[in-house]
Amino acid sequence: MSMADTLPWWAAIAIACLLVLGGLMTLIGTLGLARLQSFYRRIHGPAITVTLGTACILVASMLYFTVTQSRLVIHELLIGVFVLMTAPVVAMLIMRAAVYREQRNFSRTSAMDDDRPQP
Amino acid sequence: MKRWLPAPLLSASLLLVWLLLNQSLAPAHWLLGGALALIVPLLARPLQAYGQARIRRPLALVRLLGFSAIEIVRSCFAVSQIILLRRSADVNSQFIRIPLDLRSPHGLALLSCLINSTPGTVWVELSPDSHELLLHVFDLQDEQWWVETIKTRYEQPIIEVFETPRANNQGENA
Numbered sequence: 001m002s003m004a005d006t007l008p009w010w011a012a013i014a015i016a017c018l019l020v021l022g023g024l025m026t027l028i029g030t031l032g033l034a035r036l037q038s039f040y041r042r043i044h045g046p047a048i049t050v051t052l053g054t055a056c057i058l059v060a061s062m063l064y065f066t067v068t069q070s071r072l073v074i075h076e077l078l079i080g081v082f083v084l085m086t087a088p089v090v091a092m093l094i095m096r097a098a099v100y101r102e103q104r105n106f107s108r109t110s111a112m113d114d115d116r117p118q119p
Numbered sequence: 120m121k122r123w124l125p126a127p128l129l130s131a132s133l134l135l136v137w138l139l140l141n142q143s144l145a146p147a148h149w150l151l152g153g154a155l156a157l158i159v160p161l162l163a164r165p166l167q168a169y170g171q172a173r174i175r176r177p178l179a180l181v182r183l184l185g186f187s188a189i190e191i192v193r194s195c196f197a198v199s200q201i202i203l204l205r206r207s208a209d210v211n212s213q214f215i216r217i218p219l220d221l222r223s224p225h226g227l228a229l230l231s232c233l234i235n236s237t238p239g240t241v242w243v244e245l246s247p248d249s250h251e252l253l254l255h256v257f258d259l260q261d262e263q264w265w266v267e268t269i270k271t272r273y274e275q276p277i278i279e280v281f282e283t284p285r286a287n288n289q290g291e292n293a
Contacts, residue, residue: 025199028202032198035207037208044241047236048195048199077139078139087235088231088236092242099243
């Protein structure tokens with residue numbers, strides 16, 4: 001823990017705030033996954049985790065290692081880029097699969113009629 | 120020049136990725152990264168069915184990305200508020216249709232990534248004949264507002280960035 005001891009107070013506060021915010025966002029995203037009723041609503045939960053949750057935690061990591069190692073550590077940016085490039089594609093694929101499945105099993109009626117795409 | 124460096128932007132970003140991955144600015148990494156940046160675009164060219172994307176107005180692209188970043192943060196808080204405070208049955212999730220004028224495949228890819236990255240909206244499908252986008256909105260208040268926002272704040276800048284009248288025709292044939 002010698003590295004954390006050398007952390008100046010302003011960096012410690014900023015990093016702590018970012019980590020708490022990122023953790024909260026991740027928690028809320030998963031809460032959405034657990035709480036929301038239909039599939040089409042649940043798909044919006046993890047989007048928070050992917051964007052703001054990831055961003056906060058990555059910025060905190062960049063700040064921490066940049067300050068403690070006294071050199072620019074920004075390779076976390078790559079994680080952000082790759083997540084932002086892959087997550088939207090996955091969301092779209094899952095969504096299309098869900099719509100396709102629903103159109104195929106049209107006889108199996110779901111509870112929410114308003115929540116279905118009009119063919 | 121054009122033959123050996125078909126995509127300068129792609130080459131530059133590959134070199135940047137290499138240097139970031141290795142966390143080093145040593146000459147050896149510049150050399151290796153430079154070689155990769157030259158070879159990979161040449162090898163990957165047959166994989167790009169629609170050719171290289173040409174960014175006509177980089178400034179408009181930067182402005183668009185900045186606006187989307189603000190919009191993403193704003194919707195993050197909006198969606199988390201809904202998840203925490205509202206009962207699931209009260210959330211008005213709806214599919215809406217938006218007619219698109221954008222035809223460039225690269226532009227459509229960028230638009231879908233931006234829309235899907237923004238919490239609260241998921242791109243479902245683009246109908247091939249009428250070019251209508253089917254969009255799922257987490258909590259729909261005003262359908263007209265969504266149509267206008269997507270068309271003026273997202274689609275218009277993307278058309279500016281990617282399309283020329285000629286590119287428009289190519290997109291339609293493809």
